[in-house]
Amino acid sequence: MIPVLPIILAATAACAVTTSLAAVLLLAERYLVKYGKCKLDVNSGDRLIEVKGGKSVLESLKGEGIFIPSACGGRGTCAYCKLKITEGGGPVAPTELALLTEQELADNVRITCQVKVRNDMSLLVPEHLLSAGEYRGVVERITDLTHDIKNLRIRLTEPERIKYRPGQYIQLEAPAYGDNPEAVYRAYSMSSMPDEDNCIELIIRLVPGGICTTWVFTMLAEGDEVRFNGPYGDFHLSETDREMVWIAGGSGMAPFWSMVRHMAAHGIARKTTYFFGAVRAADLFLLDELRKLDDQHEWFTFVPALSAPADEDKWYGETGLITDVVGRHVPDGSQAEVYLCGSPGMVDAAGRVIEAKGIPPERVFFDKFG
């Protein structure tokens, strides 16, 4: 015979204990975790928003349409979501300490995914982030530029138009797949022209083992829906008439490919020399298009250079490290502005050459990526 009574009693006891615990927790949540409405003052009265307290600053801002770049998804590891919280930030959490310098701590810079909204706050959000939004689009075309660099063209669906400045970047969402349980966001500069505002193009180089690039190279197909947010970044043409020196390597091409076509289309005739570095001829791309622009426009000079050309490359152009090539071509850059885009190693090396040439740091703009 099945012992009915003990089973019923055991089940009742277990249910009673768990239910009463759940009730206690619900009550506690209702009466303890109650911060009510909190006011967030963005950029000294520029935007006043009211949010329900209890969530992180990063999430609360996202809910109000203000997208702060974050690569780790709010786990307090990437430190991209730094913002100045001038009032109401509360004590600094131990999870923030490792990510902030002494200077940043003194300046009230905080890791916004680790700061909860518990009361009214005042914070400073860089102007360009306020215009960033969330977009959906459909992959229109994927083309190979080299053996490990692809061009991704995305047609926007929701919203249908985007406004940005040449040189700015977006954050592409790679959805969860395989061993990656969560979506990740990676930054890519637009290589397209802002005039064509219903499409964006990105130049993506395969990073071995990279979550987002592996997804783009092996899974993403034409017709797939993608999401991204942006635009971000202050790497764009300055408001001056100074001569410009551009230095790029690999997929660092993207912002300059956007800038040069924008300048040509809008008749911005600033003297510009574009140095594009790669290892072998197989790593170069868009050469014909850029040489054509060089021929058509007096103000634009294109200098591709290879650091280690092989014999079969039949390379008659510049050789050597891109930093040496720049040294040979720009004898006096003291009046020029310098724009750098490429791997951290390349940008740092180029930065040292430029410093040696006496160009003041405020006239050097760079876009480093990992």
Added chain:
Amino acid sequence: MTAMFAETAAQLSPSPGLWIVLISAALTDNILLTRFLGMCPFLSISKQLKSAFGMGLAVMVVTGFTCVLNYLLYIYVLLPLTPYGVPAESLKLILFIVVIAGFVQLLEMVIERISLKLYFSLGIFLPLITVNCAILGASLFMVNNVAGKGYDGWDVLVYGFGAGAGWFLAIMLMAGIRHRIAGGKVPAGLQGVGITLIITGIMAMAFTIFQGMIRT
């Protein structure tokens, strides 16, 4: 019913006294070094003294309170049901886990509410120990001690905090040792967890010295 049980237990073996309970829970029966329970946070959080302190304190507080809660649950809910055929021994495992998880959540909310300073030094470790097996282990051993050694409510309170204090002591010792060897040359294959486990083994051997302190 409960009184009857308590009476029988008291007749079997009288409570050994609070000092003995404390010392045996913290030292001779150190939950980490003799049972090897709660190893994951012990290995990962013992890198820095400061975080080890917060973690150890959190484990101590939670072990202490959940032991008492689970004692009440065992004595007043599970034991009275045994005559009707309810298997208290199996049921306690499930219910103890639920009580611990619920208590940790509640404690986190309360601490965050009363003091942000305390929350940042102690509270952020709480979600990490919801499923710390040392805490469940302490509750289960507590039941054995109630039945076998005649622990009463006060003994259980002291036992819970004592077991937590033992864990606290172990992680603080380890954090201190790791701090000292941080600059030393550890062979590549042993760096991090490897050397920590070996040191834990040596510490466990050292702790056997306390075995003679209490006659059981």
